[in-house]
Amino acid sequence: MDLSQIQQSLDAAAEEAGRAAAAAATTDELRSIESRVLGKSGPVAGVMALMKSLPGDQRGAVGKLANETKKAIEALFAARREELKHALAAGDQARGAAFDPTLPGPVRLRGAVHPVTAVQWEVEDALARMGFVAVSGPEMESDYYNFEALNIPAMHPARDMQDTFHVDNGCVLRTHTSPCQVRAMERFGAPLRVIAPGRCFRYETLDASHENTFFQVEGLMVDRGISVANLIAVMRVMLQQVFRRELKVRLRPGYFPFVEPGFELDMSCALCDGKGCPVCKRSGWVEVCPCGMVHPNVLRFGGIDPAEFTGFAFGLGLTRLAMMKYGIADIRLLNSADLRALVHPERLCGPLI
Ligand code: FA5
Secondary structure: OOOOHHHHHHHHHHHHHHHHHHHHOOOOOOOOHHHHHHHHOOOOHHHHHHHHHHHHHHHHHHHHHHHHHHHHHHHHHHHHHHHHHHHHHHHHOOOOOOOOOOOOOOOOOEEEOOHHHHHHHHHHHHHHHHOOOOHHHOOOOOOOHOOOHHOOOOOOOHHOOOOOOOOOOEEEOOOOOOOOHHHHHHOOOOOEEEEEEEEEEOOOOOOOOOOOOOEEEEEEEOOOOOOOOHHHHHHHHHHHHHHHOOOOOOEEEEEOOOOOEEEEEEOOOOOOOOOOOOOOOOOEEEEEEEEEEEEEHHHHOOOOOOOEEEEEEEEHHHHHHHHHHOOOOOOOHOHHHHHHHHHOOHEEEEOOO
């Protein structure tokens, strides 16, 4: 074969490769044609194999021709590959299945713990560190535990302090978590450290700070020698952990038939650090929860001897605490589906989907 015949056969091979590439319908098909044309038994390799038998002065020219043809065929396949990719992507797009890596990913919806639940967990956690165990009681409660065992006999004027939902069967929807005090004393005896978080119900006219369904957490500590100092210490440590800052607490006199003496406990305003702001009505103090030393009659109802044991109890309004902590101005938002009030970055949990 002379040089011009070799050139003709290489041109023919390139032409043939062009036709085969144009006929390929997929990139896989194209790849297999390319490896056949440019492979060991293809026309270009065939010309290379001839080189050994050619006179020395022709080898350079033939090698150059073969290389040029190989590059031309490679370029031809590369162009066809691009063409096919675009055509396939366009087809996918037409079917709506294109993958566009520049588009934002799917939105992963995240759930958030309800503000009251979040505060409840924090209160439980803080009190658990001080040895308090969480218990629960029924939401539909007997008159005995809701009132009588708490030193509020029938016809006692203190029954009017809490507007009560009465159930046909003689029970009430518990107006507070305090019935859990006597239930816990009966069950566990003294010494005792319990908390009882839960839902309470009152026949209230709704406004920004009153709901007919709200949450409290009851706290009760009974032991030998328990005093008001223990009450103050426990409340202060618990509130500091919940609000994550140094706080002061103070007691004012308060009346509840089941404690003696009874108090209203205030804490220094967590928003202004006690300096005075609109939330604390410029007083520097915020009312947090009623509390007191357990009345001897209540200890007796619980089967505990008041001559041997004393105790303190408190009834923290969890719903109002959540409002204070998360700056929620209207209590009704907590039972609404308003995600602006209910979702807070601090309470986000993992993706739901
Ligand atoms: C009581 O319920 C007493 N059982 C608390 C107690 C326990 C005193 C142990 C002494 C010893 P009071 O009615 O004040 O107390 O309610 C306690 C807290 O529940 C209030 O400070 C308030 O935060 C919350 N609360 C009461 N009524 C409502 C309401 N309608 N909506 C939202 N929160 C309320």
